[in-house]
Each structure stands twice: as structure tokens, then as C-alpha cells.
Amino acid sequence: MTGAVGFACLTIGLLAALYAAGAGAYAGHTGRREVAVSARRAIYCLAGLLAVAMVMLESAYLRSDFSYKLVAQNSSTDTPTFYKLTAMWSSQEGSLLLWAFLLSAYSSLVLLATRRRLRDIAPWATAVLGVVAAFFLSLMVVFGQDPFARLAAPPAQGNGLEPLLRHPAMMIHPPLLYSGYVGFSIPFAFAIGALIRRRTDAEWIRATRRFALIAWTFLGCGILIGALWSYSELGWGGYWAWDPVENAALMPWLLGTALLHSVMVQEKRGMLKVWNASLVVGTFTSALIGTFLVRSGVLESIHAFGASTLGGPFLAFIAVVLVGSVALVISRLDSLRTEARLDSLLSREAFFLLNNLVLVALCLVIFWGTFFPLISEAITGSKESVGPPFFNRATVPLALVLVALAGIGPILTWRRVTASTLRRALTAPLAVAGLALIALVAFTGAGRSGPSLAMFTLIAFVLAVVGQEFARGAAARRLVSHESWPAALAALVARNRRRYGGYLVHAGIAVLLLGVAASSAFHAQKDVRLLPGQSTRIDGYTVTYRQPTAAILDDRAGTGAPLSFGAVVDVRRGRQHWVMRPSRNYYAATDGTGGAIGRFFMGDSTSEVDLRWGLRRDVWSAIQPDLTSLIAPIRVADRRFANAPGRVQALIIAALAERYRTHAPAATFRFIVSPMIAWIWIGGAIVLLGALTALWPAPEARRRRATSLAAARLGRELSRA
């Protein structure tokens, strides 16, 4: 019943999406309002149907109904409930359903919010959203990625959720990323509608800008949470590996950043229309490419679902979107050209153009490095890959330029800024940056790394500029309002949310890059093999392996792992002293590896790092226990107790675990000391705060009937706005 209802929702959903596409296009072409309303309602119905489908699938997971292939492959009766819920999107099929649901929900919200506006564009936007939704639904209904596929012979127990995915971030990382990807379909859809209708004014931008910012925020948060997950879970101690799927999420975020800045130029000056059309297409296309990379198996990635048959349909859809959009932009070039010209190179619009160039260049560099294996295979026949050294070398110079622009941009005004005004505005921030540079060279080891020193100096400059903007703005307000400083500051931000929210985002990015630069250039790492009682030193810390630990069904992270082996580690530095407990969780093999007892020691295992957070530095530890001394007794136990009752087998496993604890051989540890890595997460939180500030709705505009001269009305309304 569940599966029947769920698949029926997908089938009717596909038909509803196709109807929305056709009816929307018809309404756009003929101007028939009732057809446009009908198309919009089809999208609403789609959202409702996919919500029901999601509920059906989640209920199957919660019931541990192993007659469903996905549930049998990704869940088990002993998977904690929290992870049963997240298991839905751990699979190709379930994640496609999540993607389609988020797209339909987002589309419904946007179409509802814009139902009274953009009458000539909205039907075309509905059609485009219907096409995108139909594509993703067709993957499930037509191309065999059915989330409700049944098994002819359901197993008694499922495989359980992939151990690497048993982390709290699994609940929000994929939904946030997908929300970002689908969110960029909104400006794309409205841009296509505007191009079709030759509407080159900024109206569609104003209507969809907020949704583009929401998508950008979701995608950024998703990327950051993924980085945090990597750092705290994967056992290698890093947060960014330049993995293809990581890069594929970063590219639309970079292009989205360019878009959010560039559309302001079109709004204010009517310029950069071709740029904006191209950036909208590029952002959405790169979001599709990111989705494609995870599902096609063309590039190796820890994030990928593995090889599948979806590569062909995805590539075809991306080609249609890209070629169709580019053709449309080219056909509308005459409408997109503007007569407005740059008044000065020292202007906000000039620097936003430079900003576009740098962000696009960054994106191209990352694209090249990500797809280099495929490019080299096409040219030379062998797959060569480039790793972090290439990406770091290529992106750092561009990142430095970007940070400099983030500092200069807020100082500039539209049209032009005079040299004297610029000099006045730059004096204090440059002085702060200069002092920071001197202090860094004199009192820290930052001078050891030229790029890091340059980055720290530029970050000081950016933070000084942002601080100056807040201070001067509040001072300007106090001249008129005579408020206190806190009140003036609060009122300043409240009345200029977009501007000051944007400044907060700049500050947040600067702080985030501070953490990246410091932790990348100055971290200390040591891989060492220690016996209980032995010590090692790293970056001024003395680390001593006190004793091994073993636990049955008691893993610290609550992942449901049957066995955990770890260590108690003593850490000292001067008067600082604390204890760390890194461990490794072991999950029973489900593929027949090992015997009745051995499978608990030879299945998948995951690292449970221990981490001491700090504003100045993090100390991070991971352990790889050596279980080779248990192999012989495990083999004996497998022979003797293969058919023993479960209670007896559990006692044997406990005895083996206790043997490890009391006779532990040397274990391999990784210790990392990373300076200022916590500022990455703090910077991300500031970015989020800035985005929320910019997104917060202004008080609803009051509408007034014309009862007086327009000029007088303008004066009155401005004074009250």
C-alpha cells in the first residue's frame, strides 16, 4: 500500500509537472490568465504529492519494512531512529525524491509570492520549473530510480546505514545543499521568462533576488556543514579535500556570489544585463552539474553514489538547458545591450565587474581541476588527476584579490567616487592593515608564509572597512536623530538591511578565510605508533597514550556501532592538562566477511575523533587500533561458536574485546594541532547572520491614494519610510 501510494504520487506528479510546463508556456504565449493560474496550481499539487511520497517512504524506514529495496539496503532494525530518517537521502533514489520535493516546495512558495506580479514572465517561469521538475521525476518514474521498488524476497534484517553517514550532520547537510541547488532554479526560470518576453528591466531581479540569496545561503551553509562533518568525523583531520563533489558545490556558490553582486548593478544602473543573464544560466547549470557528478560515477568521490545509468539522461538535460539558454541569450543581445556606460573606474559598478571576473576565473580554475581526469582521458587516453596542490596554488592568488575587493567595494559609491573621498575612506583601514602586518611579522610566525601573511593583512583591512562603515553610518544617523550609539547602530541596520547585512557577510567571509589561512599554513600533524604508557610531542604538547578502551554497544557518538576500540590519551602543555578519548567504531559485516564472531571485527569501521576546540587552536586526535592480535582467537571462536545462541556469541565478543583492552598492542595515532580553525565556523555563523539581516523583510510599504501633488507625497513617504 505504501509503495503503491508513493509511486502513484510520483506518476501523477510527473504528469502535473508536464502539465505545468505545457500550460505555463501556453499561458505565456497567449496571455490567458486562467491557464497561467491553472499551471501554477499544478506546481502546488506537485508539492503536495511529493510531500505525501516523502511521508510514505519515511514511514517505510521507520517501520523497518525490508520489503522495500531502499530500506533493506540502507537501514536495519538496530539503526537508531534519527538515522533511519536520514537514510532516506543516503541513496540515489531517495535523494532524487528529496531534490524533487524541495524543488516543488520552493517553486510553490515563489509562485505564490509572485502571483500578483510579473504577469507576462511568471507563466514562462512556471513552464521552466515544470520542465525541471519533470526531468527529476522522470528519473524516478521512467529511468528506473524508483524509491518504492520492492524486493521479491525481503530479508529479515537490513544492511543498516553506511557507517560513514552516521553523523548528526546527515540530517541537514544534504537538505541544505539540495535547497541551494534547487533555489538557483528560481532566478533561472524567471530569467528565461524575462528573456523570452524581452523584459530587460530589473523587475524580475527584484522579484527573485531574495530567493537567489536564500539559495546562496542554503548552499553556503550546506558546504560549511559538510566541511565541519569532514573535520570531526572522517579521521584525516581536514575540512576540505578539493573532492570533485565538494568542488561541484563550490562552483555554483561562487557564481551565485557573482550574481548577487552583479544584479545590483542592473537594478541601480541598468548595466551588466548580459553578464547577469549569463551568470544566472551558469549558476543553474553548475548546480545541475554538481547533482550530475554525485550520481553518474564519472569521477571518483567519497560523496558519490557510485556508477549508475543516470549519466546519459543528466548530460542530455544539462546540454539542453545550456544550449537552449545560451541560444536565447544570444538571440536577445540587442535587447540586453545598454546605453549606460561606466562613469569611472573608481565606482562600485566597475569593481563589481572586476568582482565578476575574479569569481568566474575562480570557478573556471576549479572546473578545470575537477574535470581534468575526464579531459586528460579524452585527449591522452589515460585519466590523470590533479590534487590539492594544484587547487591551492591556483586559487590562493585569486582569493587574495577577492578579499581585497571585499574591502574596497563597501567604500565605493555608484557612478564614481572622487580621489579625495577615496583617500579619506581608505586612511584608517590601511593604517589598521599596516599595523596588523607589523604585529604579525614582529610577534608571530606568520611571516613564514607569504600568502598567509598577505591574506591576514587583507583580512584586517576588510574588517577595518566594515567597522568603519558601521561607525560612520551610525555617526551620520546620530547627527540627525541624536540617538545613543547603540540605538543609532540598531536603527541604521534596521533601515538599511541589505547594505549592512551585506557588510556583515563580507566580515564573515574575512573571518572564515582567517581560519582557513591560519589552519592551512601553520598546522602541525603527527602520525605515530604508541604503546600504552608511551608519549610523543607535537607543537609544544606532550601526548601520552594512557590505556586502551573497549566498549560493547556503547559508542560515544550514538551511532549504534556494536564495538568500539579506543584509547585514553593524556595531553599536557604547561599548566594545561586534559584527557582525550579517540576511538574507532566497528560495524558487523553484512557481505559474509568473517564468521559469526569475526564479522563484528572485520566489517566497516569509522573513526570517532576527539577534538578540543579553542579560539586560538584545536587539538585533534584519531586512532587506528591494531586488531591483528585478535585474529587467531577470532578464528578459533568462529569455528567453535558458529552455531551458538546469540547470547553466547555476545559473551565471546565481549571477552575478545576485553582481551584487546588488557593486552593492547601498539596503536597508530594521528594528532593535529590547527591554529584558529574555529574561526572558520565562527565566520560562517557571521555570514549567516549577515544573510538573514539582508533577507529580513522591511515593514510593508503603505499604499496611499493620490490626494496631493506627487512631489509632496514623495517627500512625505520618504520621511516615513
Added chain:
Amino acid sequence: MDYAIALAVFALAVALVVIGPLRHGQQGEAAEEARREDLEAAKEAKYREIRDAELDHRMGKLSDEDFRTTDRELRSQALEILRALDELDSGQAETRR
């Protein structure tokens, strides 16, 4: 069987929702209302630009001369929008008479 029933039920529900506007000739929002929404949004955006310019001037980022030029231009654009809104209102008042 379950699938066929679910299919029929959902298809009927969606059809009822989607066909409704077609049967009743629902026009959705009147063209004037939609135009008003667009103009109101453009008005608020223009007010924001005027306030931004005033703030830039008070902060010393815009010279007096540049501020005067910019403010004049923005206010004249705002007035055009307000006149368009007023025309909409008078057009609607005429229609009612």
C-alpha cells in the same frame, strides 16, 4: 490494484484543482492590480536608492555636487513611478464611475 486506485484518486484530485480556473474562467489577479504590485515594488526600490544616496552623502562618500545630481535623478524617477501609480488609481476611479 492499490496502485491503480491511488493513481485514480490523485489524478482526480489534481484534475479538480487544476481545471477549476479553466472552468470558471478565473482571471487571477486583475491586470491593474498586478501592475500596481510591480509599481509599488519599483517605488520601494527607488526609495531605498534615495535613502542609500542620502546615507552615502551624510557619511561623506558622495560629494555635494554628486549627491545633488544623483538625488535629483532618483527623485525624478520616483516621481514617474508615483505618477504611474496615480494614473492607475484615476483609471480605476473612472472605470467605477
